[in-house]
Amino acid sequence: MMDVASALQRLANYRTKNSRASREIFESGVIVFRNDALHKLGDDSWQFLESLALAAVDVGRVDVAEACLKHLSAKFPESPRVQCLEGILKEATEDPEVALAFYQRLLEADPSSLAVWKRQISVLRRLGRTETAVDELSKLVDTFYTDVEAWLELADLYISLYQYTSALQALSHVLLLAPQNPFYVLQAAETAYTAEDIPLAIRFFLMTIDMIGDDEVSPPPTGITFELSAARLETDPRLATSSVLRQLAREVIETAQASQHGAESQASLIWLRR
Structure with missing residues (x-):
């Protein structure tokens, strides 16, 4: 059985890593909560209660979430953050329409509440x-x-x-x-390919390679959509806006094929560093 000191240490590690490990946070947090050790967290006790409530909802322990919410509501009775947490609990325990009506009432009182607005949109999507x-x-x-x-x-x-x-x-x-996040550029590339804007897709793919091509931890993307885009652009000149783009597509395919055989050819990526 984990003691309070060990539970507090684990919770501190999760906070440092900004982790959403719901099961682990719940298991450690409930030990602190049930042993009346909130005072050991000082000013962090309220954030702890919020995190524990969310973790409890995730793992289906509504009773613990309700107990946390009771403490928070007593301390911050008009807090939009606590009200949003109440809404999340309603989403987990009641009909989505009930949660939606709750969020709409909150937004009528405060139309600028970003957290509540996002939860309302989430429920709308859940309802189709x-x-x-x-x-x-x-x-x-x-x-x-x-x-x-x-x-x-x-x-x-x-x-x-x-x-x-x-x-x-x-x-x-x-x-x-x-602009510095290559995964967003990659998402744009995938979306452009689905929209059949192949020149735009290949440009985004090439931008992604340019951004992470020198990162040994995150190698350049060579997924199927990427290679399909390059192949289609290279074989259908009508899609290319310039001969240079077609040439880059050809080099991308050659590089991908070489990497599959363990080759370390860098010549085809010289253009990335110009």
């Missing part, structure tokens, strides 16, 4: 009201333009509706806000 979720999320990013997570969610919603052009527009904002 995707177009309404798109409308709400479009309003949200107009208000909170720099929220990368919201733009990514909007792109994903558009993709679920097969509106790939709109998804690419949303991703273009993501790339403006987070």
Whole structure:
């Protein structure tokens, strides 16, 4: 049986790593909670209760989540953050329509509550009201333009509706806000390929290689979509906007094939460093 000191140490490690290991957080946190050791956390006790409540919801321990929420509500009775946590608990225990109505009431009182707005959109999507979720999320990013997570969610919603052009527009904002993240560029490449904009797809793929090509931990992407894009662009000149792009596509295929056989040819990637 884990003692309180060990549980506190584990929780500290999870906080340092910003981990969402719900099962582990619950198992350690419930020991602290049930042994009345909250005082040992000092000012961090309230954040601990929030984390424990979320972990408890994730693992299906509603009783523990409700107990945490009771403490938080007593300390912060009008806190939007605590109200949002109450909504998450309703999502786990009641009909989605009940949770949706709860969030709508909160937004009527405070239309600028970002956390509540996002939860409302999540419930709308869960209910299959995707177009309404798109409308709400479009309003949200107009208000909170720099929220990368919201733009990514909007792109994903558009993709679920097969509106790939709109998804690419949303991703273009993501790339403006987070231009150094190669995984966002790769997502744009995959989306462009699905939208059959092959020249744009290959450009995004090449940008991804340029960003992580020298990273030994994260090798350049050579997935099937990438190679299909390059092959299609190279074999169908009508899709290429220039002979240079076709040449780069050919070099990409050759490099991918060489890497499959363990070759370490760098000549075909000289253009990346120009």
